Amino acid sequence: MSEKKFEELHKLxxxxxxGSLVQEICEYYATQDDYEDNSYQDEIEPPEIVESIYLLFCIQSREQILDELSIVQKKYPDLYSSVSGMHNTLLINMDYRTLEKSCGQKIADHAKDTTLEEVLNHADSYARSSESLSVAVDKFYTWLHTRSK
Structure with missing residues (x-):
């Protein structure tokens, strides 16, 4: 990670x-930019699953997340360059249900014997019952790992 991104991440x-979820997302994307030769494949979840989970939980509080990403865009431009694609995805998909189904289906396909409905129900339940979206994501991962292939 460049020194500038590292400094901006600390300021963020x-x-x-x-919020903690946007901070976590920024860190994920900023560090992913530095992976070379597909070394990210050593991670527990493939990037498309991690990114789908992040998007799924961003949808749970879309307006707040968009506001926070706008702050990142204005105050931390180097860091924002790493998350701009995700931000644009959230902005472009005004009908969030299509994006939600797409992300949920990727996660369901990744997990063993798991339906789209189960994924969406767990995401909704954890988002509603947790003190923050970041905690909800952690709970979702715990559930997902019980379903892994």
Missing amino acids: YDNSKV
Whole structure:
């Protein structure tokens, strides 16, 4: 990760207007930019699953997440360059249900004997019952790992 991105990431963590999920997403994408020769494949989940999970939970509080990503765009331009694709995906998909189904289906296809409905129900349940979306994502991963192939 470039020194500038690293500095911006530290500043981002001190910004109380940006929630823990957006901070986590920024860190994920910024560090992923530095992977060479597909070394990210050593991660527990493939990038398309991680990205689908992030999008699925961003949809749960779409307007808030879009506001936070706008702050990242304005205050941390180097860091934003890593998450701009995801931000644009959230902006472009005004009918979030199509995006939600697409992300949910990727996750369901990745997990063993899991339906789209189960994925969406768990995401919704965890988002509603957790103190933050970041905690909800952690709970979702715990559930997903019980379903892994």
